[in-house]
Amino acid sequence: MSAPVLSVRDLKTSFFSQRGEVQAVRGVSFDVHPGEILGIVGESGSGKSITCMSILRLLKSTGRIMGGSANFDGQDLMALDQGDLRDIRGNKIGMIFQDPMTSLNPTLSVGEQVMETILRHRKATRAEARARAIELFELVRIPSAAERLKSYPHEFSGGMRQRVMIAIALACDPKLLIADEPTTALDVTIQRQILLLLKDLQKRLGMAVILITHDLGVIAEVTDRIVVMYGGLVMETGPVHDLFATPKHPYTQGLLASVPDLRDDTHRRLTPIPGSPPDMAHPPEGCPFTARCPHAMQQCQAALPPVFGEGQGARCWLHHPDAPKVAGVNEVAA
Numbered sequence: 001m002s003a004p005v006l007s008v009r010d011l012k013t014s015f016f017s018q019r020g021e022v023q024a025v026r027g028v029s030f031d032v033h034p035g036e037i038l039g040i041v042g043e044s045g046s047g048k049s050i051t052c053m054s055i056l057r058l059l060k061s062t063g064r065i066m067g068g069s070a071n072f073d074g075q076d077l078m079a080l081d082q083g084d085l086r087d088i089r090g091n092k093i094g095m096i097f098q099d100p101m102t103s104l105n106p107t108l109s110v111g112e113q114v115m116e117t118i119l120r121h122r123k124a125t126r127a128e129a130r131a132r133a134i135e136l137f138e139l140v141r142i143p144s145a146a147e148r149l150k151s152y153p154h155e156f157s158g159g160m161r162q163r164v165m166i167a168i169a170l171a172c173d174p175k176l177l178i179a180d181e182p183t184t185a186l187d188v189t190i191q192r193q194i195l196l197l198l199k200d201l202q203k204r205l206g207m208a209v210i211l212i213t214h215d216l217g218v219i220a221e222v223t224d225r226i227v228v229m230y231g232g233l234v235m236e237t238g239p240v241h242d243l244f245a246t247p248k249h250p251y252t253q254g255l256l257a258s259v260p261d262l263r264d265d266t267h268r269r270l271t272p273i274p275g276s277p278p279d280m281a282h283p284p285e286g287c288p289f290t291a292r293c294p295h296a297m298q299q300c301q302a303a304l305p306p307v308f309g310e311g312q313g314a315r316c317w318l319h320h321p322d323a324p325k326v327a328g329v330n331e332v333a334a
């Protein structure tokens, strides 16, 4: 496999308030390879967004990176100053966030906003930037591209605004695109169109993509590998097909069980995992999933498990060689 575009190692981020320290990200490691879509999934509050905001060094003032590295393009993003980071963000790393209405400037035409990104990072004349903006609108399939450059964000539908955001994110041919819940604010049919567009663009442009979502069902279709997060930790990681066919972590199994079968039009009922995530102001010493895990053992409460397995790895004591056998987890059911 080729060298990773991004290599995150032992990333730790906390928020500090009068309540004390909230350990949002507690030692996250993963790689993103050229030309792949990596999905980061997990319930709300598991640390997906804060992981990516930390990588981009876009944390709000109460947030602090406590350790770790994120190697991108031969540089550790954690060690760069804000000037160098501004050169990378929107240029070598494109970003798309959840709500395009709050990310776009309502007082500027969408064309100006695309051109602004190009002119900030590239030596180009306004005419060249305009030509590139038209090309980008065509790429993200905004009809009548040249004319639509003059429109303002409120003149677009939610799906079209998200296409503008994708055009801006792709303006400088990024090596890596980070998309944080890019379709959550859209209705279901449009969500699918945007995700398929992202997949198509990723293939055509050969970039790497990190796609954050809490919707496992949707990303099954578009991602190559998945990182499953819970309680600020990576619980399981592996190729999407392996992870869906044989999830190794009870948390992943619970998440998968809560996804309605998309091919089943009788709409199976959702079965959410009982219980709630840990309070990250007081994270448990052992595995954060212990209290909700159907297979929890004494050891799980006592110590945080390491990641067992390569290729598909799971942070679960059941994969220790001496662990008892549990059907469907570390033993193939007869």
Ligand SMILES: Nc1ncnc2c1ncn2[C@@H]1O[C@H](COP(=O)(O)OP(=O)(O)OP(=O)(O)O)[C@@H](O)[C@H]1O
Residues within 6 Å of the ligand: 015, 016, 022, 023, 024, 042, 043, 044, 045, 046, 047, 048, 049, 050, 051, 060, 062, 214, 280
């Ligand atoms: N500004 C903040 N101050 C204190 N704690 C925060 C702050 N922002 C996030 N957190 C905490 O960090 C943890 C991780 O949050 P994060 O937004 O990364 O979760 P997420 O997995 O992306 O969830 P969602 O799917 O809801 O976006 C949560 O426990 C959250 O309460």
